[in-house]
Amino acid sequence: MLSIHVIIVTYNAMKWAERCFTSLRQSSVPLQCIVVDNGSSDGTQDYIKKHFPEVHFIQSGQNLGFGKANNTGIEAAYQKGADFFYLMNQDAWLYEDSIEKLLEIYHDHPHQEEVGIISPVHVDGTEKKLDIFLDKYIAHNWEKTRLISDLYFQTLKPYYEISFVNAAHWLLPKKTIETVGGFNPYFFHYGEDNEYVNRLHFHKKKVILAPGSKVVHDGKQFLDKVDYTRYKDLTLETKIMNPNLPDALKLEKKALIQSIFKNSALGKLSVSKQLMEKYKKISGEADILNKIKAEVSQEGPTFLKI
Structure with a gap:
């Protein structure tokens, strides 16, 4: 059975x-x-x-x-x-x-x-x-x-x-x-x-x-249910760790820089500041994110002790 x-x-x-x-x-x-x-x-x-x-x-x-x-x-x-x-x-x-x-x-x-x-x-x-x-x-x-x-x-x-x-x-x-x-x-x-x-x-x-x-x-029935004041928005980090996207870290950093300059030019300084904080975060965690990406690319019981 x-x-x-x-x-x-x-x-x-x-x-x-x-x-x-x-x-x-x-x-x-x-x-x-x-x-x-x-x-x-x-x-x-x-x-x-x-x-x-x-x-x-x-x-x-x-x-x-x-x-x-x-x-x-x-x-x-x-x-x-x-x-x-x-x-x-x-x-x-x-x-x-x-x-x-x-x-x-x-x-x-x-x-x-x-x-x-x-x-x-x-x-x-x-x-x-x-x-x-x-x-x-x-x-x-x-x-x-x-x-x-x-x-x-x-x-x-x-x-x-x-x-x-x-x-x-x-x-x-x-x-x-x-x-x-x-x-x-x-x-x-x-x-x-x-x-x-x-x-x-x-x-x-x-x-x-x-x-x-x-x-x-029986979960909440609205699409924006995640409270990002309580939980981190890890969308970018998820992309960077995605083994289907080999150049994700480089591409996401480039996109962030472009967005920072664009929002600064438009006078949206608070948005630029948030984007810069995200850029610093993923840059500082680059080694960790790349290590995880390499690990999950391997077949096996990743993250489990079995």
């Missing part, structure tokens, strides 16, 4: 805990669950231990952030012999056949070695609309997939290859972990899934959306 491990990172998850973990019990496919708690203060730990004792609970000594905590869970699941790793947000839950449908897509795929991530369709917390971010990802791939047309004419295919889907619900075959590795610890929260998918594509693996599988992600 296949060993499927669900990995959930928690941080004050009481709002969703009952529905989230009950849905795992009700899955038509047997699931094992690993929780890595990042220091909840709302009783999440005691609630899970009391009401869901089957969960393998790992208490982090500090808030590791999303990616590093997931890596801890992935390492634990790998040591337990997982065949598939299902990364799921705390504000999410499954339907009874969600995982079963994803596994069918994997087993029926003509080139399983190319499958990197399989994602179900995310609906929002009302369960009456698609998650707004899935709307965005589908729209970005309109020319490649024609998925919107297929939805309208009710001619959906079993699966579609898309460029990206966020990590609220990811099914990863074991080979993905062994080839691409875990999340990049350069990121604390937000952006780590973008960087991971860049590496996935570099290693010739695909992101697959399975319309026949449905799940819930």
